[in-house]
Amino acid sequence: MIAIIKYNAGNIRSVQNALNRLGYDSIITDDKTKILNADKVIFPGVGEASSAMKYLKDKGLDDVIRSIEKPMLGICLGLQLMCDYSEEGDTECLGIFNTQVKKFPPKEKVPHIGWNSFAEVKGELFQHIQTESDMYYVHSYYAEKNEQTIAVCNYIKPFATAIQHNNFYATQFHPEKSADVGTQLLKNFLEL
């Protein structure tokens, strides 16, 4: 069973649809036991950092997420909330990844919307994925590159588009919306 963490962010349905297409059963839940007993956990989200963090803290989900031992995949806002800090709403985040989330300077169109490529790929999450592939992005904030970064995207500046620390994985792009390439990445995660 895959647990999709339920919180006040959008796009959760899309993740469950993608898992259904891959033949995986999932539940959307904020129940601590169900999350900790799941084989894999997905932490999705489109939304605003400070209100999302507040919701997680109010529900005690911040500690639950930090204590997950099974593989967890954060997506988009999920990735940003797993970092130390976000400029969005001046927010202390979960502190799983030792990096900071900043707002894109308005040198190009912001939000960064559309399909973009990635490079400097490390690890099993990107198996069977061609590096010239594109993934779908929609975000105005980015995580700064750190030593846990396992893929880099370049928009306005190079940023961390995938990060891994132990069992915690995250992507800034939306694999559930990135056509067959994104589906492959989800499959890689589910088969970890």
Next chain:
Amino acid sequence: MLKKRIIPCLDIQDGRTVKGINFVGIRDAGDPIELAKQYVAHGADELVFLDITATVEKRKTLVELVTHIAEEINIPFTVGGGINSIEDVSAIIKAGADKVSVNSSAVKNPELITEIANEFGSQCVVVAIDTKFLDGEWIVFVHGGRTATPLKTLDWVQQVEALGAGEILLTSMNNDGTKAGFALDITEAVSKSVNIPVIASGGAGTKQHFKTLFETTQASAGLAASIFHYGEIPIPELKQYLKNENIAIRWT
């Protein structure tokens, strides 16, 4: 590098595709899901579904349709047409759409843009603008292009950005249906005056029109309906052409 997007638009009435030809392998060209899946397989970067259903009761069909589309396709899609309230938006987003587009309702009630942005984030608010060059000025039209407003297009785009729009879908009524090319001047003027992405629509008739759009303006995407529906320009052929012409596009 961020790619230029190619976006087919599907008109929906009572849960069915209004236009559309028999693509190879499609049994029912009126089935929006089959058509959408075909576009995804052909390499469309996003889809827009425009509901032209007139009656309120039939709009329930739309929410059901959105649910099915979200189950079936793995690229982003926008739903527009007759969205008047935050409740309409909520039903469509919860059914699985990535974005909604608002047009006349945003002109009538600009606060709706902010309401949607606050509730669901700017990234899911596309403001669609129908514009026409009239007496030396680009003016905003509403009600499917039937009614002129006092709004100047270049003022309105800045307003919608300030109100929280995440993207602008700009249709030139002078070009729409002509197949003579996109309205490059207003597209570029709008792109320059806002810092959110602009999707150009209206006038695409050839592959070269997309090349010209992406070479001469900062448009992030090109949207078209009939040339894709009637198979005049298959998307794989368009993308191959753009790739050969060194336009940054997503290659599948």
